[in-house]
Amino acid sequence: MSSTDAMEHPGPPMSKTAYVLDRMRGEIASGAIIPGESLKQTDLAARYGVSPTPVREALRLLQAEGTISYSPHRGATVAGMSAERVRDLYLLRATMESLATRLAVERLADDSGTLELVQKLHRELSRGRTKLSGGELAQLNKTLHFAIYSSGSTIVAEHINSLWRLIPPTVTMWDQPRITKVLVAQHAKIIEAFASRDAAAAADLMSDHVMTAARFREQQLTH
Numbered sequence: 416m417s418s419t420d421a422m423e424h425p426g427p428p429m430s431k432t433a434y435v436l437d438r439m440r441g442e443i444a445s446g447a448i449i450p451g452e453s454l455k456q457t458d459l460a461a462r463y464g465v466s467p468t469p470v471r472e473a474l475r476l477l478q479a480e481g482t483i484s485y486s487p488h489r490g491a492t493v494a495g496m497s498a499e500r501v502r503d504l505y506l507l508r509a510t511m512e513s514l515a516t517r518l519a520v521e522r523l524a525d526d527s528g529t530l531e532l533v534q535k536l537h538r539e540l541s542r543g544r545t546k547l548s549g550g551e552l553a554q555l556n557k558t559l560h561f562a563i564y565s566s567g568s569t570i571v572a573e574h575i576n577s578l579w580r581l582i583p584p585t586v587t588m589w590d591q592p593r594i595t596k597v598l599v600a601q602h603a604k605i606i607e608a609f610a611s612r613d614a615a616a617a618a619d620l621m622s623d624h625v626m627t628a629a630r631f632r633e634q635q636l637t638h
Contacts, residue, residue, distance in 0.1 A: 431469035432476075438463055439473055440580060443482060443493055454483065454491040481581055494581075498633050504581055505629030511575050512564065513622040516605070519567030520614035529566040530610055536562060537602050544599055549590025556589060559602065563609070582632075594631050601627060 439459070442448045459470045474491050477483045484494045494500070523529060536559040543552060557579065564572040588594045601624040608617035 431465045432472040435469045435473040450493045501632050508578050509622045509625040513618040515564035515567050515571045516621040517614045517618035519563045520617050533562050544595050549587045552589035553587040588631050
């Protein structure tokens with residue numbers, strides 16, 4: 416581990432497994448660890464300055480959540496995204512995110528500031544659509560979505576976040592103007608229903624929005 420790396424990550428917390436898990440999730444999300452790359456326990460242990468035991472446990476947890484897969488010949492690798500895997504993932508996301516949106520509207524308090532925050536993030540995303548990078552837009556999009564979900568239920572939002580982690584933000588659709596125009600327009604309708612306190616409409620619109628993203632994602636895989 417380099418001195419710079421040690422400064423940025425001063426050392427394992429109480430749980431070394433949690434430390435390794437956090438580091439691996441971050442590197443998978445950033446693209447430092449890419450789909451198909453072989454994940455050797457001894458290399459990862461040296462990389463993170465821990466023994467193989469917490470690495471092995473972290474790999475087990477990542478496998479359980481679907482982030483990595485095992486094969487007899489290659490061992491552990493970051494799971495790739497087949498069309499079927501993408502479809503199943505987005506079907507699950509649509510159900511969870513629709514529920515989170517319904518709860519957010521039903522539990523919206525006038526003095527919470529949630530609606531104002533969501534509207535502000537939507538304006539920033541709309542204005543940045545032709546100015547910001549795909550990665551910046553993707554991060555702003557996630558911030559907007561989770562401002563909604565977290566306001567309804569932190570438990571549901573945590574589960575949704577585990578699903579979002581299965582597709583690294585580096586694999587983004589937000590660098591394609593045609594797609595971003597559609598997704599931002601759908602955000603506007605969701606937020607309009609949110610502001611009207613129409614929980615059923617907001618939930619249905621969010622489900623449609625997620626499945627629209629699924630179709631775009633599948634197109635990415637087939638072209």
